[in-house]
Amino acid sequence: MYNREFTPERITALRPDEVFVFGSNLAGAHGGGAARLAYNCFGAVWGQGVGLQGQSYAIPTMQGGVETIKPYVDEFIAFAQQHPERKFFVTRIGCGIAAFTPNDIAPLFEKAIDQANVILPRDFVGVLARSAKRTDSTPFTPEEMNAVMMWTMGAGNSAKRFNGENPIPPKKKVATKKSWKNEPMPDKNSVIRLNVTIPADAMRIIKYGHIPEAMEDHWFMYCDDDTIRYFRSWSGFCIFEAKYEKLGGDYRITDLRINRDPEQYGNTDDKKDAYRFMALLTEEYGGDAKMFWEKALQ
Numbered sequence: 657m658y659n660r661e662f663t664p665e666r667i668t669a670l671r672p673d674e675v676f677v678f679g680s681n682l683a684g685a686h687g688g689g690a691a692r693l694a695y696n697c698f699g700a701v702w703g704q705g706v707g708l709q710g711q712s713y714a715i716p717t718m719q720g721g722v723e724t725i726k727p728y729v730d731e732f733i734a735f736a737q738q739h740p741e742r743k744f745f746v747t748r749i750g751c752g753i754a755a756f757t758p759n760d761i762a763p764l765f766e767k768a769i770d771q772a773n774v775i776l777p778r779d780f781v782g783v784l785a786r787s788a789k790r791t792d793s794t795p796f797t798p799e800e801m802n803a804v805m806m807w808t809m810g811a812g813n814s815a816k817r818f819n820g821e822n823p824i825p826p827k828k829k830v831a832t833k834k835s836w837k838n839e840p841m842p843d844k845n846s847v848i849r850l851n852v853t854i855p856a857d858a859m860r861i862i863k864y865g866h867i868p869e870a871m872e873d874h875w876f877m878y879c880d881d882d883t884i885r886y887f888r889s890w891s892g893f894c895i896f897e898a899k900y901e902k903l904g905g906d907y908r909i910t911d912l913r914i915n916r917d918p919e920q921y922g923n924t925d926d927k928k929d930a931y932r933f934m935a936l937l938t939e940e941y942g943g944d945a946k947m948f949w950e951k952a953l954q
Contacts, residue, residue, distance in 0.1 A: 658769050662778040663745045670698060670711050673742050677732065679749030680705045680714035688891035688920065689752045717750035722760050725750060729764040736774050745775045752890060755922025758783050831865025836876035837892040842917040848926050852909040852934070858941040859907045866940060875936065886936060893920040896933045928952050
């Protein structure tokens with residue numbers, strides 16, 4: 657079974673014998689997430705969507721279901737076996753813009769679990785370890801499934817959930833637009849009406865925003881005078897914009913705008929996205945987000 661290191665939470669440099677393995681698209685348009693990092697830092701070639709390029713290796717994840725990704729993962733594993741002199745750091749391929757989960761993608765790497773030069777993300781190994789301990793007649797419990805899904809979707813450094821720690825970084829400074837990279841909400845979006853009351857004490861904490869503390873921290877958030885804005889931390893894509901207003905001594909969220917550009921965000925269900933937004937926001941001020949996560953994950 658897996659007995660080595662995990663892919664680091666943030667990779668900024670590689671040794672000469674190390675390779676950054678990232679999720680791509682067949683067109684090789686490395687515009688977001690780990691693909692952008694591979695292009696900017698590790699030699700990924702624009703227009704090349706598969707295979708070794710510089711100190712990076714591309715595995716396409718945007719062309720369809722998991723079954724369309726498997727041949728490329730198998731090809732990668734075979735390549736890594738043929739090059740034991742290199743060390744391959746597999747990122748959480750497919751678990752960003754492509755909107756898959758570790759439970760979807762991790763089993764594709766089962767053949768690499770004992771391959772010493774393939775380093776896997778901690779949550780991929782967690783899924784594989786759980787699978788190894790059970791039979792087909794022993795399904796994941798709802799709690800286990802929710803934990804894995806929340807890891808993928810969650811606020812803060814969600815790996816902390818498995819250690820019983822608070823995944824939300826402490827609020828030490830107020831986030832602003834300049835605190836993290838961010839892009840404007842695209843023209844392709846949808847707006848849903850909300851009527852959610854936020855107590856003043858909770859809003860005071862929310863207004864601190866959310867500055868990522870680790871690579872697997874999925875979100876950056878800041879507030880201005882009337883809008884709460886959530887961005888994916890790797891790509892800077894704007895996913896949620898929530899309008900709020902003063903309501904007596906408290907606040908009310910009135911509208912939620914959601915990114916619907918398929919090149920930036922794979923979800924399409926307004927209702928689940930509303931629950932997802934509320935789960936993120938509730939966790940920001942230390943509220944009980946369990947019900948919102950359950951609705952978002954259904």
